[in-house]
Amino acid sequence: MSFGNEAGPAGAVGIWDRITIGQKRVIWAWAFLAVPIVFYVGIRFYPTFQAFWLSFTNWDLLRPARFIGLANYQRMWGDPQFWQVFRNTFAYLIIGTPISLVVSFVIAYYLDRVRFMHGFIRALYFLPFLTTAAAMAWVWRWFYQPVPIGIINSFLANFGLPSQPFLRSTEQALPAIMVTAIWAGLGFQIIIFMAGLRAIPQTFYEAARIDGLGEWAILRKITLPLLKPTTVFLVVFSSIGFLRIFDQVYNMTTNDPGGPLNSTKPLVLLIYQTAFSSYDMGYAAAQTVVLFTILLVVSLLQLWVLRNR
């Protein structure tokens, strides 16, 4: 025992003394980095690769997984429900992202100029972002009900307008849910946009005004270009959000999740159902791989389109 105690530190000190300060820094840096790296490899990357492997199997939780090659992907290719869900997911993305960005920019742009009760108004916009998605979705679900309990339909009825089915319609349900998702994310986007607006030096505006530029020209030539990093961030962030939409849809259609007739079902909800109500883990993993690929491609594409030239 005593021999070990003497020899151990002595040897370690010897090596530690011989290396340079620069090398020591590197060692320390890696020692600290090791923690998140181990965490990410264990918690994130390993399951990701596991999902890729599972997508080539017929695992159903109960029986051992068997390799079945590309059968899950072939099945997906011929599955009309998958394509319907695929279209829905892109509808959420392609309609939701631009609308939410334009609306939040307009609000941020004007809110930035409001001095009267500025903090209060900003807090009002931010409030939905703080609220639990499930609670919010349930409130909206009741808003959309037919008369006598649905507020929106009661309002329409007061003006003699025909009542709308909203969530009970294959055409209206998806937009109706999208409105709530946009509304829920608005507060966050407004705050980020306002931070971006504040970061633009006032001197630019002063110079432009002295040069006699109109408001529209200032917006186009100064505000929007200088706001680009913020916009890129929000486009990517909101796109990923819409591609992964789940809580709003699930909570607003719990009786028939993703319904009616799959008209509101996004990919994540399909994956959830395939995995946890049909226990078709292999097929669900294949769907996950597709979602992963879409997210990757869309994000890279946006970064490339909006890159700094």
Added chain:
Amino acid sequence: MQREGIAIAACKGIKEVSMRNRFTLAGLAAGVSMMAMGSAQAVEIEYWQYVFDSRVQAMDQLIANFEAANPGITVRHVTFPYADYQTRVTAAKLAGQGPDVVQLFYGWLDNFVAGELIQPLNPDVFPHEEIESEFFPIVGAMKRGEDYYGLPTAVRSLALFYNKQLFDEAGLDPDNPPQTLEELLAAAEATVKRDGAGNIISVGLAMGMAAQDHHWWREGLIRQFGGQAYSDDGRTVAYNDDAGLAATSWQADLYNTHGVTQIGFMDEPQAAFRAGLAAMSIDGTFRLGAFNAIESFEWGVTELPANADGYRSNYASYFANAIGASASGDELEAAEKFLAYISSEEAMEVWLDIVGELPARQSAALTEENLSHPVYAPFLKGLEYAHTTVFVDEAAQRQVAIDMEARMSIQGQDPADALAEAAAAEQAILDNFYSR
């Protein structure tokens, strides 16, 4: 052998109990402290069920009773949210830490057996002839091949709930609810309310396949119109025929032609009924807890309406308790004792009191008191002519019915086409399951 000794001891203590009936004895003996002497060392077993307040409360009480009678055995009560209950059971099996006694919906049995999550009941402890003579016949849904895989504490059936106040307002006799399908339609037509623009503001009959209507359709209406939903072996969809079409059209006409209801009104039928905005609603025993809290109006229950020939048909279902695949040795023995106790008459009475679900043993259910009970009686009568659908994937098969309803109610699809499409979709689910 030890168990046999206890049984005999218990038998001597309780007069006139047949010897071969160890299963009943185990239940009865659980209430007798004599049983305790047999258990030499302490055994802990785990009991799993999903979270539902009254069920958890009832089980806690049963466990307390059982432990008092069996000092050597402790039961750990583990609960999970319903939504991920099955996943937890499966995951625990993979991890080699399954429960000793586990609750499952009868419709999950095939999956639980295929996944080797549970083991067949030992016929020496739970004799088949006794199960078959003492439980309601629907317990047969727990049998695969020659083995029973579980026993229910309580069973559920459907009945027609009606709002006496709305009946009164519409000039109907609140003590004389509809007894036939024709009377049901007439009552619904009399009680539905609309605003000036023609929007329904209170429905005659609250409906929705997402709730209980798919059971009413499968095991009630289709049979009443002369058909049957599946072939006898359960492998083939049989409702896509004239009888099935007649039943489906009759049900769809309630919202499409007669306008006595609206699918999705107040979101869920039970919400509409509870709010007093539905004159009638078809629902199960499990809803009694929620409806008992209604204070703003009086409601009644009657049997599901008969067809023109007086033929009635009902749907019954249940959660059963089974023994986990990993239980063996002392734990298996303790698990068998516990299962025997929670399937005993005594346990069923506790369950009825706390949860409101009907006893699964005929002797405990069909008592004078229950049969004259205004609320329990219609459900109990329903059990006599109830059928139990053998589901292979309950959620997916229900979805087929929901989608069929949505195509008829939202897209105006013809019932014949809607039914054919549903039959094809459901057959695919059955084929997929049985081909594995």
